[in-house]
Amino acid sequence: MEVKYIYRIDDIHPAMMWSRFERVMAMFQQRGVVPLLGVIPDNQDESLQFDPPREDFHQIMRTLVAEKRAEIAQHGYRHLYTTRQQSVNQRLYGRVSSSEFAGLPYETQYQMIRDGQAMLRAQGLESDIWMAPSHTSDDNTFRALKKLGFRYVTDGVAVYPYRHHGLIFVPQQNWQSQKPFPVGVFTICLHLDDLEEAAMKEIEDHLKTNDVMVPFSQVASLPRQWYHGPLNSLFKLKRVIYHRGVRPLRAMKHQSVVDQER
Known part of the structure; x- marks a missing residue:
């Protein structure tokens, strides 16, 4: 099966680099x-x-969605970092990042996500897709998301979507368009402040290839037979070897096992 790509753009708000x-x-x-x-x-x-x-920011977003030129995810709440915590992705690599949510009590995270959800809903932009600032979430984040009706998370280290905490994770592994694996679904994460001429040229060149680029919603609704647990585990192993060298096999336990919910 061919590689499929999703493009996502983080940090969309009224004062971005228009x-x-x-x-x-x-x-x-x-x-x-x-x-x-x-x-x-x-x-x-x-x-x-x-x-x-x-x-007119919210009207522009509503128009893009209505005309099917973009899809929307809720990107945190206020984008203010208050903790330092390893995320689901970063546990594999041993890194720690600042976080808006991870490490906070469940009740606090629930209220923050709920308040952000209400603000988007009031503007006609409610989404059931979660995009965490700095890719940092924890189990309390996922519990709150599930309680608030979210269905999808754009994050995770895998080669195909997988189920975790009752949510579907569509993995986000790339910040450029290189082919890291012969099959799978790969999300390319863009930040506007990084899109200088060289980066724009790379995107433009990638868009001219024969690679298959699909909306997030198309991948999120793939038939269940596309959920390949062994390939996900193999991709994680490949990434860990690349970033940290070989680790004990017990550290490679696939914490987001396909079709199993906590």
């Missing part, structure tokens, strides 16, 4: 690519303030 956003969206539209946009419900992260905030 010129880069419009340029990359025009490239996608020309090639019929539907990206997943991670919308921050109430951005308070000053490091992401680039342009004057657009008052």
Whole structure:
């Protein structure tokens, strides 16, 4: 089976880099690519303030969704980091990142996610897809997401989607368009502040290839026979060997076993 690619753009909010956003969206539209946009419900992260905030931001997002030029994910709440915690992905590599959610009590995370969800809902942008800032979530995050009606997470180290905590994870493994595996579903994560000329050229070149690029929703609804647990485990092993060297086999336990829920 051929490799399928999803493009996602993080940190979408009223004061983002509008010129880069419009340029990359025009490239996608020309090639019929539907990206997943991670919308921050109430951005308070000053490091992401680039342009004057657009008052028509939510209308633009609604139009993109209505015209099927983009899909929407909830990208955290305020994008403010308060803890340092290993995420689901980072446990494999031994890294630790700042997090908006991971490490906080369940009740706190539930309220934050619920408040962000309500803000997007009020703007006609509610989504059942979760995109965590810095890819950092923990078990309390997943419990809260499930309770609040989320169905999908754009994250995880795997080669095909898998089930964990009653949610479907569509893995996010790449920040550029190299072919890391001969089969599977690979999400390419973009940040507007990184999209300088070289990065734009790389995206443009990739869009001209014969690679199959699909919307997030198409992959999330794949038939269950596409959920290949052994391939997911093999891909994790490949990534760990690359990043950290060989580890004890017991450390490679596949924590997101296909079709099993906690």
